[in-house]
Amino acid sequence: QKNRNLPPGPWNLPVIGYLAWLDPKSPYLTLTNLSRRYGPIYGLYLGSIYTVVVSDAKAVKKTFNKDAACGRAPLHLTHGIMKGYGLICAEGELWKDQRKFVHNTLRALGASRVGQNREKMQNLILDDVQELVQYIKALGDKAVVDPLELLRHNLGSVINKVVFGVSWPRDDETWKWLQDLQEEGTKLIGIAGPLNFLPFLRFLPKSKQTIRFLIEGKQKTHEMYKKIIDEQRELMKNGDEVSNFIQAFLAEKEKRRGTDSYNKFYNDEQFHHLLADIFGASLDTTLTTLRWYLLYLAAHEAIQQKIRQQLCDILGDNPPTLEDMSALSLLEASIAEVQRIRSVVPVGIPHGSLDQLEIAGYVVPKGTMIVPLQWAIHMNPEIWEEPDLYKPERFIDDQGKFFKPESFIPFQTGKRMCVGDELARMFLFLFGATLIQNFYISCEDKNNIDLNGDCGITLTPKPHKLVFAKL
Numbered sequence: 001q002k003n004r005n006l007p008p009g010p011w012n013l014p015v016i017g018y019l020a021w022l023d024p025k026s027p028y029l030t031l032t033n034l035s036r037r038y039g040p041i042y043g044l045y046l047g048s049i050y051t052v053v054v055s056d057a058k059a060v061k062k063t064f065n066k067d068a069a070c071g072r073a074p075l076h077l078t079h080g081i082m083k084g085y086g087l088i089c090a091e092g093e094l095w096k097d098q099r100k101f102v103h104n105t106l107r108a109l110g111a112s113r114v115g116q117n118r119e120k121m122q123n124l125i126l127d128d129v130q131e132l133v134q135y136i137k138a139l140g141d142k143a144v145v146d147p148l149e150l151l152r153h154n155l156g157s158v159i160n161k162v163v164f165g166v167s168w169p170r171d172d173e174t175w176k177w178l179q180d181l182q183e184e185g186t187k188l189i190g191i192a193g194p195l196n197f198l199p200f201l202r203f204l205p206k207s208k209q210t211i212r213f214l215i216e217g218k219q220k221t222h223e224m225y226k227k228i229i230d231e232q233r234e235l236m237k238n239g240d241e242v243s244n245f246i247q248a249f250l251a252e253k254e255k256r257r258g259t260d261s262y263n264k265f266y267n268d269e270q271f272h273h274l275l276a277d278i279f280g281a282s283l284d285t286t287l288t289t290l291r292w293y294l295l296y297l298a299a300h301e302a303i304q305q306k307i308r309q310q311l312c313d314i315l316g317d318n319p320p321t322l323e324d325m326s327a328l329s330l331l332e333a334s335i336a337e338v339q340r341i342r343s344v345v346p347v348g349i350p351h352g353s354l355d356q357l358e359i360a361g362y363v364v365p366k367g368t369m370i371v372p373l374q375w376a377i378h379m380n381p382e383i384w385e386e387p388d389l390y391k392p393e394r395f396i397d398d399q400g401k402f403f404k405p406e407s408f409i410p411f412q413t414g415k416r417m418c419v420g421d422e423l424a425r426m427f428l429f430l431f432g433a434t435l436i437q438n439f440y441i442s443c444e445d446k447n448n449i450d451l452n453g454d455c456g457i458t459l460t461p462k463p464h465k466l467v468f469a470k471l
């Protein structure tokens with residue numbers, strides 16, 4: 001290692017590397033412990049894949065700003081199953097083109113800090129927020145519910161409108177099927193982790209079954225997309241302004257007619273993978289963050305009351321709007337603090353090196369998986385005093401304003417940072433503020449509040465119920 005100037009790291013077994021010692025339920029904890037021992041940049045083998053783990057926010061930023069670090073890790077999931085299509089798994093020219101297209105489309109649809117469609121997007125979200133509030137109120141003065149299904153329907157409903165231009169009722173069969181598939185798929189991707197690193201596991205019957213489920217699920221959703229795309233194509237004939245992702249893609253494809261990119265980047269295969277990526281990347285992450293947020297509010301009733309007081313002082317009885325965001329510093333801070341204390345992607349979304357590159361003086365070879373270890377960064381006691389405590393005031397400056405410390409990277413940083421961060425901020429703010437304004441939220445069993453998560457592709461709260469008491 002010294003001769004090749006690789007980062008330090010633990011001893012690895014042949015073939016399986018460090019996988020034998022990785023806690024399968026909480027791999028982020030094993031990796032965090034190693035970072036305390038070997039430092040903020042260390043290397044190890046996960047199966048056959050050489051991996052560099054970075055647990056320093058500055059180093060993540062510097063690294064992920066380099067073109068050579070903008071690839072995806074050489075995993076079976078990204079390269080074998082998704083075949084490099086879509087956005088999350090794409091690389092090179094395809095990634096650059098589609099990233100720009102997705103970024104511009106989100107802005108044009110109103111998911112941006114400024115612009116005329118911001119209010120349109122806000123109203124689209126608020127419609128579903130209000131529907132959720134009415135639904136919970138109809139369940140009784142003190143509704144005891146698992147927030148998972150409620151939030152998934154209404155968050156998903158906004159996302160369906162933005163991505164597909166479709167709005168399904170709560171009990172629609174296609175919508176239920178899509179949600180179940182998404183949940184099962186996410187679970188299996190988590191379980192299929194070792195498949196990514198140990199190619200020979202793919203030949204075991206159990207693994208074959210998992211891979212078949214993922215591939216069949218993908219094919220079935222793509223079939224469904226085809227029908228929705230045809231409907232949207234018809235609607236576009238009215239000549240109205242583009243109002244969702246499908247229409248934006250069709251319009252962009254038309255613009256590219258006669259150029260190389262028409263077939264290369266705007267083909268059906270890419271289209272379907274891209275739709276699945278936007279849907280999956282936005283629903284899972286915002287849903288999980290909101291679930292954690294409500295659970296933490298229920299477990300910290302005094303903090304919840306302080307946030308409600310600020311809402312009342314600033315808004316009175318008016319519903320929240322995005323204009324109010326900067327004045328509601330405690331609300332913003334309490335959301336950020338939950339994103340810190342329960343990173344929804346605790347090991348981060350890994351990158352892959354497209355070329356040899358330098359990270360903090362070490363030389364990292366081409367084809368390395370680079371892990372931005374969010375958990376270690378967000379729970380580092382040298383940066384965050386008493387990191388295990390929920391303290392929204394960490395994100396409030398001397399003037400009482402919300403601020404983001406450099407070591408806070410739930411959306412990661414650099415050239416490949418989450419493209420939907422603004423949309424996520426809108427979702428979390430509008431759903432969070434409205435629910436606190438309308439309900440007193442508490443835990444069903446106050447003596448048994450479990451704030452530990454289950455780790456698949458995301459870190460999710462364990463199944464739980466909350467009490468929503470009407471205010």
Ligand code: HEM
Pocket residue numbers: 064087088089099102106277278281282283285286289344345348349350351410411412413416417418419420421423424
């Ligand atoms: C709280 C909510 C969210 C969190 C915590 C989150 C987090 C992340 C992270 C950590 C990445 C990896 C960035 C990297 O590779 O460096 C990512 C990528 C991505 N996110 Fe999000 N995200 C959220 C919401 C959304 C939403 C609402 C959208 C909707 C458009 C979205 C779309 C994407 C896409 C398409 C990528 C892939 C970008 C690329 O590979 O270039 N995300 N997200």
